[in-house]
Amino acid sequence: MTDQLTEEADVMTNDVRITTKIALVVRADLQDWQKLNLTAFLASGVAASAPDAIGRDYADADGTRYTPMFGEPVMVYAADPAKLTRTLNRALSRDVVATVFTMELFGTPHDAANRAAVAAHPRDSLDLAGLAVRADRKTVDKIVDGLRLHP
Template sequence: MQETYKTFLCRWAIVVAMTSPAVPTVPLPAASPRFDTKVVVLLSDGLTAWQELNVTSFLMSGITVSAPGLTGQPYRDGDDNVYLPMLRQPVLVMTAGAALLRAARAKATARADVAVAVYTRELFATGHDDANRAAVAAVGADDLDLVGVALRGPRNAIDRMIKGARLHD
């Protein structure tokens, strides 16, 4: 069974408290909200580190604009510097083989309530947005050489689509 975001944070907080008593603490909210949707980035097995980061960042830029209200409020530090808002909910980054990426894309595009972003191998060789769109448009959906897929939709539907994927390590 996969570890949840909340469980990971709790375990991390316990380890930090036990091993570093002098570390200042930041109060966490009393209860983490449960989101009706889930956001997942599926990465192809075998990508290099720079490719994983590149694919994840591009895919998440698509997810953040897939519906209004997905980002929170701007951040502000103690000196009153303002920073851009970020996605309001956790993002799972997982890895899977080519067959699972293709199946997840196909299932997601068949549903109106799931947002999908794709990244194909050809996009590593392009240099701008128009070239990226042309590279995707040149290939039929079933023949896309997917190296990443991002999904946002109902939790149970996304869980079924990514069954068999592994948490990225």
């Protein structure tokens, strides 16, 4: 326990500079349940592809352990379908691999069906419901430039 407290104290006293950022872009005209559902799936894609984005475990004052979360900023933006496509193209032109969620995925029953639904369409024909990117902060800012934060 002493090692954990020392480690936590070190983190609190160090000037930690976070160089990366996560952006989730959600189609603005979706129903609330759809927005929440795809946001969770998009975040899971970032977490799976970037284990270094995950912070350390949490614990309350009683010592109860909680799972870690992202250790960097996560911003959620709203966009229409055209801006979603533009955002995806901006990410890809900067060699940033995106997590995508298409409208079809709201009706698929499992992960294999999700992948098949995306694979059935060329990139320019994807009916995007949302996407996520993680990269250097400045790169993410360029990718989402012109989008507004989700209300």
